[in-house]
Amino acid sequence: MQVVIVVCVEPTGPSASTQAALAAAAALGPVTAVSAGPNPSLGRWAVRAVQLIDTAIEGADPLTLGAVLAQAASHLGGKLVLAGSASGHEGRGLVPAAIAHHMKAVYLARVEEVALVDETLVATVRAGGRRRRMQLPLPAVLTFAPLPSTTPQQSATVETLSLAQIGLDPATLVRRSDALGALVEGRARRPVAVKSVPEIVKRWTQAE
């Protein structure tokens, strides 16, 4: 039986790591793309595209989004969920971890390669100073490192589902505030182009 592969795509469009996830998924088999929010472009990357639209998930925190996407993946028959390691926005990678938590699935971050034979998953990751090929059971949630990738273009019609349609009662969602902190202009210093070697040494030493 073919494993249903679900890729979670940000409503704002795929980040570099999500594009890597889409490319990896396309190499495994037919892809179902899911977005927690409106994403009219979703059909570009999948043979089935589902956008979840419901007032209950507007502005929701990552844990709530994870619960919703986990339910969506289950509703669609997905046993393998792929996602980017970090969104292009806050970039914390919490949503995939929350999906894994709610699916009671194995979680592996920043995968570089993946293969699927029957229901056996083999993923390559860099961990502990080595590149490792890991054999994992399903269900699994894998996130992908933002490596350069090419995603085949598709043209699926985007379906719209509400939470009720995926079998989730919005009243059961426990939303919480997302502890983000105040947004300030970054203190990370802008690159300073330096030509002279003594100046490089001076700046390098001062930054210790």
Next chain:
Amino acid sequence: MANIVVFIEVRDGAATLPSRYAVTQARRVATELGATVYALLALGPVDDATVQRLAGSLGLCGADKILCGADAALDGPALDVYVGPFLQAVADRLRPLLTLLPAGAVGPELGPPLAVRLAAAYCPRATLELVPPGAEAGGQTRLLIHRHRADGAERVMDARDVERPIVVTLVAGTVPPPLGEATVEVEMLTAPDAARQEIRELDSGPDDAAAFELATSVIVVPDDIAEETLASVRTSAPEGTAVVRAADTAAQADVAAPTRLLLLTPDSAGRFAPVPGGCVLPSTANPNEVLAALGCKS
């Protein structure tokens, strides 16, 4: 008393430099705010001498106590499938206000799932700032957590305002002179049963980007630098400094969080997230002259 737990990544039998740095940061915070620093080791079966050696190095960094799991269930790299349940069990027992993870791939691997399990706030690529007491702060030192986003923006979280645990992945920094004692209490822990029997490592090979991932200082050199020159430069580079070809940075650029970044191939600048609080120096100077001036002999 509040607790701070620091997860220690062990490679080649030693705590990584970012792990030791994380302990020193925990010590700094704990001394100001009145907390206990627990360094957490998740190891496979090892002898007592190995545990004591690791514990000694972490004690010198300022750990108050070492918690050590030395169990076949924890053997292998620091993946959530191996150590996630162990981390959660420790958190359930100690209820730490702050859990620190070291820089490198271990952060995105362990941080998000732990934060989800604990319903904690999560701050990757972060630095810690202690703000001395002022009139407006009610006479207490405040802990600010600066999270450096990939787009260059920054989030600042006041730990007092967060009514839940906080999980932080730190940037890579240098380790100061000893802050504590080599003799430190060690408590051995048992690991919870995990589903690892279903997970198997099939094979592994060297990761050429491993040093880059953990480096406190990174020097990116042109792709056409001679192999023998690169090998020589790497050998003489100070601890924590990674010298990498531009082409070899793609794999780990998203997790590398050095304090200093010197780009001797300025066109590779766009590949890196902003360096938190540190410096980025693109330069068209002769790479060999620069490397020599920085003490890296070719």
